Amino acid sequence: xxxxxxxxxxxxxxxxxxxxxxxxxxxxxxxxxxxxxxxxxxxxxxxxxxxxxxxxxxxxxxxxxxxxxxxxxxxxxxxxxxxxxxxxxxxxxxxxxxxxxxxxxxxxxxxxxxxxxxxxxxxxxxxxxxxxxxxxxxxxxxxxxxxxxxxxxxxxxxxxxx
Amino acid sequence: xxxxxxxxxxxxxxxxxxxxxxxxxxxxxxxxxxxxxxxxxxxxxxxxxxxxxxxxxxxxxxxxxxxxxxxxxxxxxxxxxxxxxxxxxxxxxxxxxxxxxxxxxxxxxxxxxxxxxxxxxxxxxxxxxxxxxxxxxxxxxxxxxxxxxxxxxxxxxxxxxxxxxxxxxxxxxxxxxxxxxxxxxxxxxxxxxxxxxxxxxxxxxxxxxxxxxxxxxxxxxxxxxxxxxxxxxxxxxxxxxxxxxxxxxxxxxxxxxxxxxxxxxxxxxxxxxxxxxxxxxxxxxxxxxxxxxxxxxxxxxxxxxxxxxxxxxxxxxxxxxxxxxxxxxxxxxxxxxxxxxxxxxxxxxxxxxxxxxxxxxxxxxxxxxxxxxxxxxxxxxxxxxxxxxxxxxxxxxxxxxxxxxxxxxxxxxxxxxxxxxxxxxxxxxxxxxxxxxxxxxxxxxxxxxxxxxxxxxxxxx
Numbered sequence: 001x002x003x004x005x006x007x008x009x010x011x012x013x014x015x016x017x018x019x020x021x022x023x024x025x026x027x028x029x030x031x032x033x034x035x036x037x038x039x040x041x042x043x044x045x046x047x048x049x050x051x052x053x054x055x056x057x058x059x060x061x062x063x064x065x066x067x068x069x070x071x072x073x074x075x076x077x078x079x080x081x082x083x084x085x086x087x088x089x090x091x092x093x094x095x096x097x098x099x100x101x102x103x104x105x106x107x108x109x110x111x112x113x114x115x116x117x118x119x120x121x122x123x124x125x126x127x128x129x130x131x132x133x134x135x136x137x138x139x140x141x142x143x144x145x146x147x148x149x150x151x152x153x154x155x156x157x158x159x160x161x162x
Numbered sequence: 163x164x165x166x167x168x169x170x171x172x173x174x175x176x177x178x179x180x181x182x183x184x185x186x187x188x189x190x191x192x193x194x195x196x197x198x199x200x201x202x203x204x205x206x207x208x209x210x211x212x213x214x215x216x217x218x219x220x221x222x223x224x225x226x227x228x229x230x231x232x233x234x235x236x237x238x239x240x241x242x243x244x245x246x247x248x249x250x251x252x253x254x255x256x257x258x259x260x261x262x263x264x265x266x267x268x269x270x271x272x273x274x275x276x277x278x279x280x281x282x283x284x285x286x287x288x289x290x291x292x293x294x295x296x297x298x299x300x301x302x303x304x305x306x307x308x309x310x311x312x313x314x315x316x317x318x319x320x321x322x323x324x325x326x327x328x329x330x331x332x333x334x335x336x337x338x339x340x341x342x343x344x345x346x347x348x349x350x351x352x353x354x355x356x357x358x359x360x361x362x363x364x365x366x367x368x369x370x371x372x373x374x375x376x377x378x379x380x381x382x383x384x385x386x387x388x389x390x391x392x393x394x395x396x397x398x399x400x401x402x403x404x405x406x407x408x409x410x411x412x413x414x415x416x417x418x419x420x421x422x423x424x425x426x427x428x429x430x431x432x433x434x435x436x437x438x439x440x441x442x443x444x445x446x447x448x449x450x451x452x453x454x455x456x457x458x459x460x461x462x463x464x465x466x467x468x469x470x471x472x473x474x475x476x477x478x479x480x481x482x483x484x485x486x487x488x489x490x491x492x493x494x495x496x497x498x499x500x501x502x503x504x505x506x507x508x509x510x511x512x513x514x515x516x517x518x519x520x521x522x523x524x525x526x527x528x529x530x531x532x533x534x535x536x537x538x539x540x541x542x543x544x545x546x547x548x549x550x551x552x553x554x555x556x557x558x559x560x561x562x563x564x565x566x567x568x569x570x571x572x573x574x575x576x577x578x579x580x581x582x583x584x585x586x587x588x589x590x591x592x593x594x595x596x597x598x599x600x601x602x603x604x605x606x607x608x609x610x611x612x613x614x615x616x617x618x619x620x621x622x623x
Contacts, residue, residue, distance in 0.1 A: 013424075081425040091388045091439050098384050116410035126238065127371055127406075127433035132413075134425045137381035141297035141313065142339040143184070143320050144191045150296060151347055152381025152428070 003079050004160065007112050010082025014135030015148065017157040026106070026161055031056045033104075033157075039068040042104075045096045048073040049106045049161065063099050070096035070153070074105045076119055077112040077160075078132070084158065085119060087128040097133060103153040105133075109162045163503045166487035168510040175481045181317045185309070185482035188316040189473040195422025196470070202424065209414050214527045216408040217464035220369075224454055227369040227402050232445075234372025239435035241442045248278040251446050255280060255394060258442055259289055262392060264358040268350070270376065270383035271295035272363025273311060273467060274396050274446060276489040277502065291361070292353050294382035296346055303330045309483035310491065311469035312420050317482050350382070360386035364397035364443075365466070366412060370405040373433040374443065377416065377426040384428055394442045395432075400450050400463040412466065415526040420468035449502040458537045462497045464527045471521035471531060477514055486511065493521035493531045500538055505545060512538035551595035570614070577608040 011018050021029045026049070034042070034057050044050050044059045050073055053059075060067065076085035084105050088094045097103045113119055123130075137152030148154055175181055200206050220227050232242050243258075245251035259267070267284070269275065269291055281302070284291050293302040297315040301308055304326055308314030315323070320337045327333040333345050354360075362383055366375040374395055376383045387393045403412060409431075417423040435441035453459040472478045472492025483491030488508075490498040493515060500508040512535050521531040547553075562572045583589050588604035591597070599605065611619075 083425060083429075089434075090436065094384065094388050098381060098388065116413060117407070120406050120409065125371075127373060127431070129434050130429075130431040131384070132425070132429035134427050134429075137379065137427055139296045139343055139380045140421075141295070141300065141315055142323055142342060144188050144313070144316070145320075145339040147340050147343040149347070150343060150380035150382065151294065151350065151385055 001109070003112055003114060004109055007077050007079040007082060008160070010079065011135075011158060012082075014082045015156070016082065016135050017155065019157070019159045020162065021159050022162045026159065027053050027055075030104075030159065034069075037069075037102075039102070041067050043067040043070045043096050043100055045070075045072040045093055049108070063095060067100050069102035069104055070098070070100035071104045072096045072106070074107045074133075074158075075111065077107050077158075078114075078116060078119065079112055080115045081132070081134055084133040084156075086131045086133065087123075088131065089128055091129075094129070094131060097131070098152050101149065101153055102155045102157065103133075103136075104157045104159065106159050106161060109160055112160075163507045165507055166499070166510060168485055168487065168514045171485040171487055172481045172514075175485050180319055181482060182480065184317055184319060186479055188310070188313055189479045192313075192420075192422050192469075192473045196418055196473075197422075199418045199422050199424050203414065203418065206415070206418070209411050210526050210528060212408075212411045213415050213466075214464070216403055216411065217527050219404050220402045221454070221460060221463060224402075227404060228399060228445075231367050231369040231372060231402060234370065235367075235374075235443060236372070238372045238433050239441065240372065241435075241440065243442060243444045245278075245444055245446045245448070247448050248446075251278045251396065251444055251448070252280055252283045254444055255396070256284065256287055256289075258392075258394060259284070259359060260287075262358065264289060264392065266353065266357045267291040267359040267361055268294050268353050268357040268386045268390065269361035270363070270378060270386045271298050271314070272361070272396055273308075273489055274363050274398050275361065276308060277398075277448065278396070278446065280396070292350060292357075294350050294353070294386055295378070295380060296343060296382075299346055299350065300326065303327075307484065307489065310472060311467055311483075311495070313469070317484065350385075354385045354389045357386075357390040359392040359394060360388075360390040361394045361396065362387050364395050364401055365416065366403050366409065367397060367399075367401045367443075368406050368409065368431075369402055370407075371433060373406065373431050374401075375409065376430045376432070377413075377428065378430070379421075379423075379427040381428060383430060387430065387432070391438060392440045392442070393432075393435075394444060396444045397446065398450055399445050399447055400453075400465070416466055416468055419466075419470040419524065419526040453501045456501075458534055459497065459501050461529050462494060462501065462531075462534060464529055465494050465498070466527060468526060470524045470526065474520040474524045476516055476518060476520070486514070493535070494525075494529065497531065497534050497538065505538075505542060509542045509546065512536075512542055549598075551598050554595045570612075573608065573612045573614075577610065577612075580607050 041058045043063050074084040075087045136148050136156045137150045138148045139150040140146045243254045293299045300315040309317040324337045328335045364374040417426045478492045488499040496511040517532045562569050592600045
């Protein structure tokens with residue numbers, strides 16, 4: 001699909017690592033990813049696709065020093081910016097994509113939107129808190145030299161689920 | 163505030179080649195990135211027009227939109243405070259903190275907080291507030307002021323930052339930006355968890371949903387507004403936009419105009435509060451209503467604080483933000499400083515411009531900055547009476563131009579006696595009040611024949 005291609009192109013431009021998968025192979029692909037990356041403990045937002053997984057490793061809803069990565073399902077993707085959209089009902093919903101060094105986001109392909117406009121036209125009211133995430137956190141405050149991993153994640157990985 | 167000595171500040175900065183070089187590098191970098199990014203946004207000019215239209219709509223019914231924002235924000239559970247000036251704003255924030263026994267606060271970057279000078283005030287009342295944006299954090303431990311709206315520490319080299327971290331924070335000496343960033347990350351991580359309150363500014367206040375928006379790259383604003391149980395956002399009332407449907411347009415022009423990014427890494431739209439996570443918004447007037455009622459200054463209220471006009475300004479590129487002696491620097495900063503801190507403080511600033519128009523050309527909401535600067539010059543001159551040599555010349559000029567006899571006589575006189583002020587066929591040392599001109603530049607001499615004479619000859623031949 002053209003929209004998905006544009007989205008992936010923008011994600012890559014934003015230094016996001018992209019994997020394409022399907023409903024049936026998501027679980028297996030994720031477990032393999034955890035194994036390959038040495039990820040043993042994952043801080044999750046237990047909602048949507050995340051709840052349907054059967055991981056080989058430990059999932060936790062509490063953040064601590066031993067967490068290797070954060071996992072959440074993004075509510076939408078924006079092809080225009082290669083951005084992930086997270087809707088949060090409470091501040092704690094925002095933490096898995098924020099606190100760990102690695103953030104893994106799951107995204108249903110059907111939730112990829114062309115542009116921001118579509119999002120704001122379709123979002124339910126009263127509004128939840130909305131966060132757009134465009135790649136790993138970064139700074140260029142020292143001599144304009146780009147450093148990835150400022151206060152948030154150093155790596156962002158997206159699994160697009162067809 | 164005392165009168166800002168722009169020329170004195172500029173002279174000091176120009177004697178420091180590292181600062182001049184750093185500012186030049188940073189501004190050029192942002193401009194080049196902007197150019198590349200805009201090439202990928204085919205409808206960029208259209209987006210600028212749409213943003214301008216939305217801001218014009220706000221100015222058309224400012225009070226209506228402000229009321230609408232407040233009403234909707236309260237529905238979201240936000241507590242609204244209104245401060246007429248900086249002192250009131252500081253008292254309000256202190257009161258919020260005192261009632262909740264706040265001892266430690268973390269904050270993301272906010273020029274409005276700088277404007278009301280909240281940090282020393284809180285410190286004096288026993289409340290420690292950490293700046294968490296890397297640039298602001300560096301500035302805070304260096305006890306300096308930001309030198310650029312979006313890149314507060316651009317005037318410092320990595321060597322200076324390394325020394326600072328080593329001396330003030332006990333970090334092992336290294337000039338590696340990556341290591342310095344990591345150190346700041348770990349240092350501030352603890353503070354987010356310990357903090358009793360988080361503070362932020364706001365880039366946009368959305369009237370039809372009562373939401374507010376904070377954009378950032380580092381994740382420090384997300385941390386500051388998520389982890390502590392209390393979030394206090396400090397913002398000027400001019401950040402209003404009519405509808406959340408206008409937000410895409412602004413998000414599409416802000417980052418490209420500012421850092422040259424396509425989008426910032428994080429855009430945070432806040433619309434919720436709860437008992438466990440209070441959200442307070444401190445709306446600051448501090449001179450903005452005066453701007454609103456001023457037919458010339460009001461256009462500056464459309465500013466979205468991208469800093470693009472600073473990057474492109476030939477004066478700013480040379481001297482950087484500190485020369486302006488105010489939290490708001492660069493071309494638009496002159497106007498804001500004049501409006502907020504008054505004409506006596508800012509009387510030198512409107513002249514710190516070449517009026518070349520580059521700021522107008524780059525401004526994403528098309529604020530006619532040179533026109534406003536010109537008007538501010540007029541006002542300053544009206545107040546101070548202007549410079550003696552300018553008055554003398556303009557007076558002489560108007561006499562010579564309106565009276566043909568004087569014109570003829572004056573020209574002949576000038577072309578006869580100019581010889582004694584000439585060197586290498588240029589006027590290099592004019593006398594009396596005119597000497598201030600030739601101190602800095604040479605002037606072309608009067609030609610042998612006047613225009614009137616040449617014209618006559620042409621007609622006769």
